[in-house]
Amino acid sequence: MPITGTHPAWAIPSARVSAQAVTTGTVAARVYLAGQNQAGLAAYAMAVSTPGNTQYRHYLTPAQVMAEYGPTAGQVSAVRSWLTGADLTVTKVEDEIGGYVEVEGSVQAAARAFGVTFGTFMGPGRQADRAPAQAATAPASVASAVLTVSGLDTATHNMKPADTLPPPGSNYWIAPPCSEYYGQKIAVSEPSAYGQKQPWTNCGYTPRQIRGAYNVTQSGMTGKGQKVAIVDAYASPTMLSDANDYAQVTGDKPFRAGQYTQDLASAFTGTAADECDAQGWYGEESLDVESVHGQAPDANVTYVGAASCSD
Numbered sequence: 167m168p169i170t171g172t173h174p175a176w177a178i179p180s181a182r183v184s185a186q187a188v189t190t191g192t193v194a195a196r197v198y199l200a201g202q203n204q205a206g207l208a209a210y211a212m213a214v215s216t217p218g219n220t221q222y223r224h225y226l227t228p229a230q231v232m233a234e235y236g237p238t239a240g241q242v243s244a245v246r247s248w249l250t251g252a253d254l255t256v257t258k259v260e261d262e263i264g265g266y267v268e269v270e271g272s273v274q275a276a277a278r279a280f281g282v283t284f285g286t287f288m289g290p291g292r293q294a295d296r297a298p299a300q301a302a303t304a305p306a307s308v309a310s311a312v313l314t315v316s317g318l319d320t321a322t323h324n325m326k327p328a329d330t331l332p333p334p335g336s337n338y339w340i341a342p343p344c345s346e347y348y349g350q351k352i353a354v355s356e357p358s359a360y361g362q363k364q365p366w367t368n369c370g371y372t373p374r375q376i377r378g379a380y381n382v383t384q385s386g387m388t389g390k391g392q393k394v395a396i397v398d399a400y401a402s403p404t405m406l407s408d409a410n411d412y413a414q415v416t417g418d419k420p421f422r423a424g425q426y427t428q429d430l431a432s433a434f435t436g437t438a439a440d441e442c443d444a445q446g447w448y449g450e451e452s453l454d455v456e457s458v459h460g461q462a463p464d465a466n467v468t469y470v471g472a473a474s475c476s477d
Contacts, residue, residue, distance in 0.1 A: 167309040168301040172280070174287075174319050177297035181287045188284040188296050193276040194257075195317035196266040197245055199237040200310065207235040207263075236263045241311035248308050252279035280304075280315065289321040290476075296320045331434055332445050334404055344369035372416040373460025382461055389462025396455060400437070401430050401471035402448035405455055412456045418463060425466050426455070431473035442475035 201207070213221040226234070242261045250256060254271035273284055273296075280302035289295030297319035304312045343366050345351045351366045358364070377383045402408070405428070410420035437444035451469070458467055 167306055168303055169280075169309075169312055169315055170301075171314045172298065172302035172318060173300060174297050174321065176290055176321075177285070177287045177299060177319065183286040183288055183294045186286075187299075188286055189274055189277075191273045191296065192270060193273055193318065194268075194270040195276065195315055196268050197249065197315050198264070198266045198313040199241065199245065199261070200313040201235055201237045201263055202241070203235055207231075210235075232262060237261055237265060237311060241308075242267065244308045245311055248305055249279055252276075254279055276318065280318065282318070284318075289319075331400055331403060331437060334402055334448050335445050342369075373413075373418055373457075373463075374416065377461060380461075387462075389465025391464075392462065393466040393468060394458050394462065395468045395470055396451070396458060397470045397472065398447060398451040398454065399442060399472045399475045400434060400444040400447045400451070401428060401469065402452050405448075405452055405469060408452050409456050409459055413459060413463075416460070418460060421459065421467070426459075426469070427466070428469045428471065430471040433473060434471075435474040436476065437474075447475070 210221070210226075213219045214224060216222055239261075242259065245267050246256055246259070249267060249269050252271075253275040254269040256267060256269050258266075258268035260266050260268075269279075276282075277284060280298065282298035282300050282302055284296055285299045286294050287297050289297070302315050302318060343351050345366050345368050348368060349365045352363050353366050354363050356363070371379070374383075406421065406426055409426070413420045434444065436442035439445070451471075455467060455469060458465065
């Protein structure tokens with residue numbers, strides 16, 4: 167059965183560099199596990215987050231989520247058997263929700279396992295890249311346990327690599343008047359909306375206020391022992407210092423040494439303003455880091471910066 171997302175959109179006949187199939191070389195791939203009852207997991211996630219639903223805030227423990235929705239031992243075993251039966255070597259297994267079976271082996275073994283032929287195409291980086299000429303497939307006996315597969319093509323960059331990221335742009339400000347709470351100050355000199363004068367926007371809540379509003383403070387949970395990954399494109403060069411300044415200005419503690427780490431792409435692409443506009447991402451990703459630290463001040467945070475905005 168075809169596996170979603172395994173045939174690159176650029177690997178088309180008109181982009182072929184050579185008519186000859188690729189039969190040599192090695193492949194290192196990850197087969198991502200779909201787990202059990204994916205539709206049920208999506209429905210539960212919606213129900214537990216919807217006010218008025220009978221399951222609202224009836225959270226499951228990680229163990230309960232794994233037991234009900236995670237991949238079963240039988241699914242993992244079946245996927246392993248399928249891959250090793252095609253002479254691929256299993257190098258790693260993450261048998262959890264979002265987990266995978268990692269394999270490596272020859273191009274010929276990968277072609278047998280996934281039912282594809284490999285060719286050479288002009289890749290997104292305008293260089294010759296290996297890619298499957300068709301969507302990968304999985305046997306019907308394991309298809310329900312397979313979400314997708316990565317690593318079958320060799321493309322690495324979508325655009326010309328850039329050595330450095332641009333610096334942050336100028337700060338922007340919210341002009342007063344603003345309200346300390348909703349409805350405090352009414353914009354009596356501005357036009358009406360919906361038949362009445364509207365309030366000025368709030369000045370903004372501090373992390374401490376938001377923790378209180380959502381019962382985080384009362385819960386006693388600070389994120390200790392947890393790690394949060396934040397994924398965005400690019401990376402503001404002043405991310406950590408900005409987050410620490412924000413924490414101190416709003417009455418919180420800055421990140422401890424080693425509490426904040428970054429995992430960044432080796433090269434960034436499409437950074438110009440008329441491409442992905444790397445500078446334009448800085449404000450949002452900085453807010454993400456500051457918000458996570460504000461709500462879980464003892465959690466470790468890893469910021470993951472992708473090479474571009476092109477998925």
